[in-house]
Amino acid sequence: MEEREVQPEVNIGVVGHVDHGKTTLVQALTGVWTARHSEELKRGMTIKLGYADGDIYKCTNCPEPDAYSPEPKCPRCPKGSEPVLQRRVSYVDAPGHEVLMATMLSGSSLVDGALLVIAANEPCPQPQTKEHFMALDIIGIRKLVVVQNKIDVVSKDQAMKNYQQIRKFLEGTWAEDAVVVPVSALHKANIDALLEAIQEEIPTPPRDLDSPPLMWIARSFDVNRPGTPPEKLVGGVVGGSLMRGKLRVGDKIEIRPGYAVRSGNKVEYVPLESEVVSLRFGNVEVEEAKPGGLVAVGTRLDPSVTKADALVGSVLGRPGELPPVYDQLTLEYHLLDRVVGFRGGEMKMAPLRRGEVLMMTIGTNITIGMVVDLKKDEMTVKLQRPAVAWKGARVAFSRRIQGRWRLAGWGVVKN
Ligand SMILES: Nc1nc2c(ncn2[C@@H]2O[C@H](COP(=O)(O)OP(=O)(O)OP(=O)(O)O)[C@@H](O)[C@H]2O)c(=O)[nH]1
Numbered sequence: 208m209e210e211r212e213v214q215p216e217v218n219i220g221v222v223g224h225v226d227h228g229k230t231t232l233v234q235a236l237t238g239v240w241t242a243r244h245s246e247e248l249k250r251g252m253t254i255k256l257g258y259a260d261g262d263i264y265k266c267t268n269c270p271e272p273d274a275y276s277p278e279p280k281c282p283r284c285p286k287g288s289e290p291v292l293q294r295r296v297s298y299v300d301a302p303g304h305e306v307l308m309a310t311m312l313s314g315s316s317l318v319d320g321a322l323l324v325i326a327a328n329e330p331c332p333q334p335q336t337k338e339h340f341m342a343l344d345i346i347g348i349r350k351l352v353v354v355q356n357k358i359d360v361v362s363k364d365q366a367m368k369n370y371q372q373i374r375k376f377l378e379g380t381w382a383e384d385a386v387v388v389p390v391s392a393l394h395k396a397n398i399d400a401l402l403e404a405i406q407e408e409i410p411t412p413p414r415d416l417d418s419p420p421l422m423w424i425a426r427s428f429d430v431n432r433p434g435t436p437p438e439k440l441v442g443g444v445v446g447g448s449l450m451r452g453k454l455r456v457g458d459k460i461e462i463r464p465g466y467a468v469r470s471g472n473k474v475e476y477v478p479l480e481s482e483v484v485s486l487r488f489g490n491v492e493v494e495e496a497k498p499g500g501l502v503a504v505g506t507r508l509d510p511s512v513t514k515a516d517a518l519v520g521s522v523l524g525r526p527g528e529l530p531p532v533y534d535q536l537t538l539e540y541h542l543l544d545r546v547v548g549f550r551g552g553e554m555k556m557a558p559l560r561r562g563e564v565l566m567m568t569i570g571t572n573i574t575i576g577m578v579v580d581l582k583k584d585e586m587t588v589k590l591q592r593p594a595v596a597w598k599g600a601r602v603a604f605s606r607r608i609q610g611r612w613r614l615a616g617w618g619v620v621k622n
């Protein structure tokens with residue numbers, strides 16, 4: 208197989224209000240049900256970031272959008288059609304539940320574009336429809352397709368009414384002209400038109416392949432089954448997406464801030480050094496990884512340091528080439544005008560206060576931070592958990608409002 212057929216070239220976030228059908232849509236696009244953890248299956252909700260790769264094929268015989276399919280066969284052509292692979296896409300499935308907003312934000316830092324899933328059988332916008340939409344803006348994602356889902360459970364009139372609500376919601380925003388594609392994720396209806404929209408609206412961005420590799424870690428695992436004999440144990444695995452550069456099997460790597468070591472109530476972070484022993488996209492092993500797609504990096508690390516997402520929020524690169532780790536960040540910040548994301552309307556955002564505790568999302572790193580210094584457009588935040596950052600990096604922050612962390616604004620790192 209050619210390399211381009213293995214490594215996805217673009218990452219697309221799937222966001223939107225709880226239960227609007229994000230995970231079902233990812234399954235329609237990839238054949239994969241991303242919820243794997245028993246708690247997720249039991250509660251029918253996404254809790255951790257999920258991801259799955261899917262293909263976009265186009266039949267050379269058929270008109271658009273019929274020509275598009277996630278599978279290498281054309282449902283409309285009898286024998287003899289040869290659909291051509293257009294792109295392989297990594298879909299990052301975000302949780303929609305309001306308490307998991309930080310996870311949604313950390314997932315958004317990995318993607319190049321987004322599908323905003325809106326269920327046609329509820330009034331639009333729902334609280335997290337608004338909050339996720341705003342988060343895309345804050346993180347700087349401007350490639351968007353709106354997916355009007357569940358059209359199988361509404362009448363044509365209801366679907367039209369809901370479509371008008373969606374258009375009204377987008378009116379006057381950066382996404383005013385966004386394409387809205389009606390689908391039924393459950394029945395895999397109109398997925399061809401969605402693939403066409405993805406091809407047109409979410410191009411693969413240019414990639415920086417020459418800089419040293421840099422990857423946000425989004426998942427980390429111990430892949431050994433309990434009871435594996437010691438000689439068969441494999442090293443820890445970390446998953447994430449390369450922001451830039453290339454990574455090859457055999458490369459020496461460093462992970463920062465690294466592994467948390469607790470003694471009493473003190474926590475120290477220990478940077479880790481290891482080597483890339485394998486690289487995998489889905490089930491396919493590759494020798495080299497570039498930006499695009501979520502890659503699983505096999506290492507020689509003791510799996511006990513990677514298990515249970517212990518390294519999420521750290522950054523992986525080559526030894527000595529990582530940006531610095533900070534305990535404190537100075538940000539030029541912007542506060543949203545209004546608090547969104549809860550039922551019963553919106554309210555005006557109060558100014559920040561010195562001493563206030565915020566939830567910071569720095570790439571995939573989610574940490575509590577305290578505002579220790581505050582000027583007009585600038586704040587300094589002391590982080591509970593140190594973060595790799597660099598001048599110009601974009602950071603989102605949430606505030607505790609009415610009992611929940613609500614998206615409150617963003618900042619640009621000045622350190
Ligand atoms: N009728 C119908 N039901 C759907 C459709 N898409 C999803 N559902 C159902 O809606 C429910 C929620 O779907 P999920 O895919 O888990 O929704 P989600 O957005 O991933 O939810 P969270 O991860 O909890 O935010 C499930 O019962 C799905 O079967 C659709 O197109 N039509």
Ligand SMILES: [Mg+2]
Pocket residue numbers: 225226250251252253
């Ligand atoms: Mg659900």
Ligand SMILES: [Mg+2]
Pocket residue numbers: 229230231252253300301302303
């Ligand atoms: Mg889900």
Ligand SMILES: [Zn+2]
Pocket residue numbers: 266267268269274281282283284288
């Ligand atoms: Zn065809």
